[in-house]
Amino acid sequence: MMRSRTVAFLALLLLPLVTWAEPVAVHNLRLWQAPDHTRLVLDLSGSLEHRLTRLRDPERLVVEMDNARLTENLAPLDVSRSYIAAVRGAEPLDGKLRITLELRRPVRAQSFVLKPYGQYGHRLVIDLYDEAVLETAPTPEPRAAAPARPVLRPRDLVVAIDAGHGGEDPGAIGRKWRTREKDVTLAIARELYKLVNATPGMKAVLIRDGDYFIELHKRRQKADRFKADVFVSIHADSLPGSRARKVSGSSVYALSDRGASSALARALADSENASDWIGGIDPREMDNDVRRLIGDLTKEATIADGSKLGGDILGGLRSVGPLHNERVAHAGFAVLKQPIPAILVETAFISNPREEQLLRSSAHQKRIAQGIHGGLKRATPWIVARREAGSAPALVATPVVPAAPRPSDPPSSMREHVVKSGETLAAIARLYEIHIDALRFLNGIQGDDLQVGTRLRIPARSGDS
Numbered sequence: 001m002m003r004s005r006t007v008a009f010l011a012l013l014l015l016p017l018v019t020w021a022e023p024v025a026v027h028n029l030r031l032w033q034a035p036d037h038t039r040l041v042l043d044l045s046g047s048l049e050h051r052l053t054r055l056r057d058p059e060r061l062v063v064e065m066d067n068a069r070l071t072e073n074l075a076p077l078d079v080s081r082s083y084i085a086a087v088r089g090a091e092p093l094d095g096k097l098r099i100t101l102e103l104r105r106p107v108r109a110q111s112f113v114l115k116p117y118g119q120y121g122h123r124l125v126i127d128l129y130d131e132a133v134l135e136t137a138p139t140p141e142p143r144a145a146a147p148a149r150p151v152l153r154p155r156d157l158v159v160a161i162d163a164g165h166g167g168e169d170p171g172a173i174g175r176k177w178r179t180r181e182k183d184v185t186l187a188i189a190r191e192l193y194k195l196v197n198a199t200p201g202m203k204a205v206l207i208r209d210g211d212y213f214i215e216l217h218k219r220r221q222k223a224d225r226f227k228a229d230v231f232v233s234i235h236a237d238s239l240p241g242s243r244a245r246k247v248s249g250s251s252v253y254a255l256s257d258r259g260a261s262s263a264l265a266r267a268l269a270d271s272e273n274a275s276d277w278i279g280g281i282d283p284r285e286m287d288n289d290v291r292r293l294i295g296d297l298t299k300e301a302t303i304a305d306g307s308k309l310g311g312d313i314l315g316g317l318r319s320v321g322p323l324h325n326e327r328v329a330h331a332g333f334a335v336l337k338q339p340i341p342a343i344l345v346e347t348a349f350i351s352n353p354r355e356e357q358l359l360r361s362s363a364h365q366k367r368i369a370q371g372i373h374g375g376l377k378r379a380t381p382w383i384v385a386r387r388e389a390g391s392a393p394a395l396v397a398t399p400v401v402p403a404a405p406r407p408s409d410p411p412s413s414m415r416e417h418v419v420k421s422g423e424t425l426a427a428i429a430r431l432y433e434i435h436i437d438a439l440r441f442l443n444g445i446q447g448d449d450l451q452v453g454t455r456l457r458i459p460a461r462s463g464d465s
């Protein structure tokens with residue numbers, strides 16, 4: 001008797017929670033246009049269930065969200081350069097919110113939700129891929145499968161220029177003028193592109209040429225598709241705290257498979273690697289990417305060549321201004337995991353107001369590009385010599401096939417950590433050298449609360465067995 005009364009009482013308590021749940025508010029829309037897709041991002045006040053329905057004649061996509069509403073005074077969205085002709089919202093009485101995207105062309109739509117990360121709260125991301133582009137896109141020839149060509153045919157040195165961040169991911173933000181790293185990196189990349197293409201024997205490829213986000217593994221894939229010989233990723237550094245206002249100078253980083261050269265380098269790699277979480281990558285794809293990185297250990301030769309290339313680039317940058325690091329620093333940057341010499345240039349500290357001002361000036365952007373270009377010219381002879389001596393295959397990463405997991409093992413790309421009494425999320429993040437936000441993201445944790453006995457997914461690192 002007693003028990004059933006308690007149950008009934010509890011049910012009464014729960015009932016209002018279920019029926020009166022506050023609808024999730026859609027309070028902002030953002031649109032990014034990439035060469036092959038439009039990305040629409042909805043900022044949400046909480047998580048929600050959603051469905052996509054495609055309708056034809058005319059082409060439309062309906063985004064249906066359960067228990068959601070549009071915030072009043074939603075800022076108008078400029079759709080002029082996207083695949084979307086118009087966005088219309090409707091809130092029928094069933095509590096669902098339907099947003100209809102009127103499309104300019106047939107698209108293949110993909111969507112995923114993102115948990116809060118960095119400056120963003122809950123997000124719903126809808127990617128619209130141009131069907132025509134998808135059908136005509138050539139399938140990239142795998143580098144390793146290219147036939148050995150005994151004829152020494154001179155070929156231009158192909159330089160992949162990667163402007164860091166973009167779209168949803170602004171990168172670091174300057175303190176004085178709120179300069180966005182993604183704009184500075186693109187401006188410098190375009191300057192470098194012009195210089196490289198004006199140099200006989202060199203050819204440039206821009207990995208990103210606009211304000212849109214590209215996942216880190218897709219940046220690597222694009223360089224591979226264009227048969228790039230070297231990869232240069234351009235960034236601007238930032239440090240927190242007031243002391244950071246005085247820190248200045250440029251640095252060059254190369255990949256390391258033996259840990260970072262300093263705690264600062266590791267923190268920097270963590271923050272640059274977080275780009276995927278901020279820019280928005282489908283969590284399912286993230287799992288695949290972790291797996292891909294594990295199976296694709298870059299050979300020691302490539303890592304050594306990255307350091308050598310970094311030394312040449314540092315030489316070029318010395319003429320631009322003071323260096324923050326006199327030597328090439330090392331850390332596990334995901335974007336540098338490539339079978340070609342690859343480096344990441346932190347052009348200056350955007351957190352230092354004096355350098356932020358320099359980074360905004362087109363004259364200084366040009367000088368930085370000239371410095372990097374000088375370094376590339378210095379590196380060209382040895383990279384070409386190595387390629388033409390037929391040692392290129394040595395630079396190709398041999399995929400390491402992990403041993404088949406036993407049925408009881410977690411997937412090979414993931415380890416497991418069982419939370420013990422007294423452990424904090426921060427301590428576990430430190431233990432596995434993983435960014436705390438990444439740990440939250442992979443395990444769907446918000447805040448810092450941990451239950452003893454919880455099994456946490458931890459990405460395995462290269463070299464782990």
Ligand SMILES: [Zn+2]
Binds near residue numbers: 172
């Ligand atoms: Zn960056």
